[in-house]
Amino acid sequence: MAKPTTSLRTYALTRLALVLPMLWILLTLVFFMMRVAPGDPVTAALGGRLPEKELQDRRHAAGYDKPLIVQYVDYLGDVARLNFGTTITDDRPVTDVIIENGSATLELTFWAMVVALSVGIGLGLVAGRLRDSGADVSIRMFGIVVYAMPAFFLGFLAQLLFGERLGWLPTSGRASPEVQFLLPTHTHLYLIDAIIYGDWATFKDVVLHLILPATTLGLIIAGVLIRLVRVNVLQTMKGDYIEAARARGIDEKSVVYRHAFKNALVPVVTVLGLQVALLMSGAVLTETTFNWPGIGFELVRYLNNRDYIAVQGIITFFALIVIFISVLIDFVNAWIDPRVRY
Amino acid sequence: MASQLIARAGRAFGPVREARGVPRWIVWAGIVLTMLFVVMALTAPWISPYAFDQYQDASGQRFVKQQAPSSAHWFGTNVQSTDVMSRVIWGARTELKVVLFAVVVSLLVGLPLGLLSGYFGGPVDRVLVLIMDALFAFPYLLLAIVIAFLLSDKFGSGVATAAFAISAVYIPQYFRVVRNHVVSLREESYVEAARALGARPRTVIGRYVFQNVVQSVPVIATLNAADAILTLAALGFLGYGIQPTDAAEWGYDSSRALSDAGAGIWWTGLFPGMAIVLLVTGLTLLGEGLNDVLNPVLRRRKMEPVTLPPRAPQEDQG
Numbered sequence: 001m002a003k004p005t006t007s008l009r010t011y012a013l014t015r016l017a018l019v020l021p022m023l024w025i026l027l028t029l030v031f032f033m034m035r036v037a038p039g040d041p042v043t044a045a046l047g048g049r050l051p052e053k054e055l056q057d058r059r060h061a062a063g064y065d066k067p068l069i070v071q072y073v074d075y076l077g078d079v080a081r082l083n084f085g086t087t088i089t090d091d092r093p094v095t096d097v098i099i100e101n102g103s104a105t106l107e108l109t110f111w112a113m114v115v116a117l118s119v120g121i122g123l124g125l126v127a128g129r130l131r132d133s134g135a136d137v138s139i140r141m142f143g144i145v146v147y148a149m150p151a152f153f154l155g156f157l158a159q160l161l162f163g164e165r166l167g168w169l170p171t172s173g174r175a176s177p178e179v180q181f182l183l184p185t186h187t188h189l190y191l192i193d194a195i196i197y198g199d200w201a202t203f204k205d206v207v208l209h210l211i212l213p214a215t216t217l218g219l220i221i222a223g224v225l226i227r228l229v230r231v232n233v234l235q236t237m238k239g240d241y242i243e244a245a246r247a248r249g250i251d252e253k254s255v256v257y258r259h260a261f262k263n264a265l266v267p268v269v270t271v272l273g274l275q276v277a278l279l280m281s282g283a284v285l286t287e288t289t290f291n292w293p294g295i296g297f298e299l300v301r302y303l304n305n306r307d308y309i310a311v312q313g314i315i316t317f318f319a320l321i322v323i324f325i326s327v328l329i330d331f332v333n334a335w336i337d338p339r340v341r342y
Numbered sequence: 343m344a345s346q347l348i349a350r351a352g353r354a355f356g357p358v359r360e361a362r363g364v365p366r367w368i369v370w371a372g373i374v375l376t377m378l379f380v381v382m383a384l385t386a387p388w389i390s391p392y393a394f395d396q397y398q399d400a401s402g403q404r405f406v407k408q409q410a411p412s413s414a415h416w417f418g419t420n421v422q423s424t425d426v427m428s429r430v431i432w433g434a435r436t437e438l439k440v441v442l443f444a445v446v447v448s449l450l451v452g453l454p455l456g457l458l459s460g461y462f463g464g465p466v467d468r469v470l471v472l473i474m475d476a477l478f479a480f481p482y483l484l485l486a487i488v489i490a491f492l493l494s495d496k497f498g499s500g501v502a503t504a505a506f507a508i509s510a511v512y513i514p515q516y517f518r519v520v521r522n523h524v525v526s527l528r529e530e531s532y533v534e535a536a537r538a539l540g541a542r543p544r545t546v547i548g549r550y551v552f553q554n555v556v557q558s559v560p561v562i563a564t565l566n567a568a569d570a571i572l573t574l575a576a577l578g579f580l581g582y583g584i585q586p587t588d589a590a591e592w593g594y595d596s597s598r599a600l601s602d603a604g605a606g607i608w609w610t611g612l613f614p615g616m617a618i619v620l621l622v623t624g625l626t627l628l629g630e631g632l633n634d635v636l637n638p639v640l641r642r643r644k645m646e647p648v649t650l651p652p653r654a655p656q657e658d659q660g
Contacts, residue, residue, distance in 0.1 A: 022475065025472050026476045026479075029473075029477070033488060144623055144626050144627065148568070148572070148623040149619050150572055150575050150593070150619075152579050152596050152600065152615075153596060153615035153618060156596065156611040156612075157612075159604065160611075164604055164605070274479075277479065277480065277481045278481075278482075280481035280483075280484065284481075285483070285576055285579065299487075300580055303580075315488060318484060
């Protein structure tokens with residue numbers, strides 16, 4: 001009953017068609033979750049601080065006096081035009097929040113992923129290769145403990161050791177205040193901005209600020225990767241083609257490196273997609289721990305200020321990212337592994 | 343009846359006793375660590391030196407704040423002048439209470455939904471799968487924060503709010519695991535046989551499908567409990583968990599300790615943080631170990647030397 005294999009293009013089109021219901025459901029969930037809350041967003045954020053007349057005007061201007069279903073349709077229309085609303089408390093378009101603070105998050109998560117992939121894949125391969133050896137047990141323990149470690153605790157320890165005790169690394173923000181003030185922003189990615197600016201001291205300052213947050217977040221993701229890569233190596237090593245390769249007299253080294261490891265890493269790509277959820281959640285905690293002005297840090301601030309529109313906008317943006325990445329991962333997967341696209 | 347139950351429980355622990363090598367160590371390390379915190383939670387009123395919100399001694403003398411560990415305060419005191427050790431011990435009670443509550447709620451909702459959805463299929467199944475997949479893909483902490491944020495407006499920030507916020511994260515997980523399992527079981531020949539014999543769906547689900555699905559629950563529930571502790575601590579850290587006056591919670595204490603790091607005050611953050619790490623590690627080891635021990639695909643038993651019986655006198659085989 002083998003189904004005929006389809007071309008990559010057909011697969012891509014089918015997959016894209018499936019995005020729409022998922023997108024619609026996520027947006028609907030976000031909208032209604034935010035509106036179940038009592039009262040309207042304007043009163044929640046500013047109630048008691050402005051006269052009733054002013055509140056009413058603002059409610060009217062933002063359309064919160066319209067029926068819910070009209071607001072819902074408006075919301076979907078706005079999202080389609082990539083308009084995520086304007087925050088109530090500081091009157092800032094959410095798109096600006098996404099660009100300015102989102103780039104801080106992007107910078108942090110990118111370097112965290114670099115740390116996670118190098119530590120996670122490296123140690124995972126070693127552990128899988130040397131099953132049940134001392135190295136395997138210690139690496140597994142390391143993976144479990146790192147996974148069990150909340151980002152804020154790892155951050156606390158790092159701040160204590162490298163910040164307070166040794167005084168090697170800064171523990172707060174993306175750059176020193178004077179550097180931040182002088183650095184001209186082109187991309188909002190400080191590392192790239194610093195390279196464009198071409199000043200060595202600035203570049204060094206930015207790198208130093210990045211080390212602790214990126215390592216903290218990266219190690220936490222690495223914990224999951226270690227387990228995953230290890231299990232995949234174990235499963236691959238049981239495969240018939242490994243046996244066959246050995247039987248043909250290929251030496252163990254190249255069986256492991258050329259045959260097993262490559263295949264063991266394919267499923268990792270899929271699971272990497274699921275790690276985005278972990279990465280984003282970890283980013284919120286890491287940003288709060290290190291005062292990193294990313295989008296998670298802003299989200300927490302807006303939550304504390306009861307700014308529903310800002311929260312709704314940021315959450316909507318996260319939903320779009322989640323969908324984008326899951327589609328991306330599926331494409332990559334279909335491209336590497338033809339078995340996926342039947 | 344009682345002896346039957348004991349025999350049953352004994353059989354359930356059989357694989358744990360039979361386990362050898364690394365899985366055996368993992369399971370036992372998990373059991374010991376987890377039990378440590380369970381005992382701590384149960385005996386908190388007796389073993390804790392002070393109450394979790396106590397900031398003065400019996401004579402009304404306020405504790406010195408941020409005091410380093412001493413004989414009066416083994417783990418020191420924090421910025422609110424409360425005893426760090428007492429908060430760690432009482433925290434075990436809060437953490438386990440919330441997580442137990444959350445895991446039970448998630449199971450009660452996720453398991454039946456997954457069973458029915460997987461067995462009957464159809465449009466309801468498809469819609470449920472879409473919703474659950476959407477929730478599952480969403481960053482779990484953000485989901486929990488938003489739910490806790492919305493619930494706290496109505497119910498205040500207590501154990502129930504935290505537990506429901508966490509359940510919202512785990513219901514989709516149980517649903518997915520159970521549903522996918524049921525879908526694969528539905529086509530098994532023994533299920534088909536039961537259907538062919540005219541068994542009603544209730545019987546088929548209850549006797550054949552449920553019994554099989556429920557096998558994987560202990561492992562998933564243990565691993566999810568570990569995860570749920572982290573989620574609760576994260577909620578507490580961000581200020582959407584349990585209020586400090588209601589109960590001691592490690593995540594909240596960690597957030598207050600963060601500003602101490604710069605001043606070299608290590609004891610306010612180290613102990614609650616260690617408690618989180620140890621409890622989560624314990625539960626993870628328990629779950630992973632159970633998986634290694636119970637899952638026949640991964641299970642490795644000790645190799646027993648086998649002596650073959652001496653050859654019987656030759657018998658001609660026709």
